[in-house]
Amino acid sequence: MALIDLGKKEVHCKIVYYGAGRCGKTTNLIYIYNAMSDSDRGKMLTIDTKGDRTLFFDLLPLNLGKISGFDIRIQLYTVPGQVMYSATRKLVLKGVDGLVFVADPLKVRRERNIESLNDLKRNVAEHGLDLAEMPLVLQYNKRDLVNTPVPTLTVEELEHDLNQEYQVPGFEAIATKGDGVFETLKEISKRTVNHVAKKHLFNG
């Protein structure tokens, strides 16, 4: 749930990067952290990783400048993608305002992407939210694998699997190099801030 502080003229929103294990959620946050200046970012918090996997969540606070006189503060979170951490994912989704679903293009991960999106839908529903009505952006990550012998899914196949129901913007990305990372962040931030403003400031 977004926080609007009328005294300080600040809007705080929570955006969660979701997706199956090893799809590149933390990589997105690390790229954003490294690319932003100290004045626009807070400390990045990474909780207890086991190997290169997120066990609880990562958190990156950002200042995105002013809109209509309000300072926009965004907190980016990731969830652990592995199937067994479903309870943790549900906890991190508490109070979420916007979502980025990061999809893995490997053919062998096709089912995992679909399962993860269904898991997201179920988990937001348990917080009383409808994914179809929330700010959501898809990111088709690891597009650099397309030119390698590794069997990958086309963007059309990913759209068919994941975006038929939601019809939201999807961005091709190579998070390790930063391609598509800020395009994704910009779109989800815009959608989230609009959603929060409409919900809390203009409609009551």
Next chain:
Amino acid sequence: MILTGEIVSQVKEVINEKLISANVHTVLVIDGAGNILAHCGEDTDGLDAISLAALTAANFGATSQIAKLIGETDFSLLYHKGEKANIHFARLSGEMILVSIFGDEVSLGLVRVRVDELAVLIKKIFEG
């Protein structure tokens, strides 16, 4: 949640009166999503309040799952004792959490009594 300057100043006033005046170093009021609603007391060197708030919200979420495993619906307070600093977390109404950081010169009993009093006062302020 929409916070007005008036609500924040009233909340800070009661926190200062009940806890900061009793030598509690730092007090935060946060919501269940990890947002900081009010921050009082010393800005302890190196205290990363944003991370503290996010971890506190997550910690409460995790421990409420532990509570369910032993047949409770939730735990209303958590306490961690350190060598020099101690931290006390209390669930307030409306999914808010009060975080108090204090040294050994302040007794836990006093903090608990004052936090109980504050819970009532803060609830009244938010309910208008």
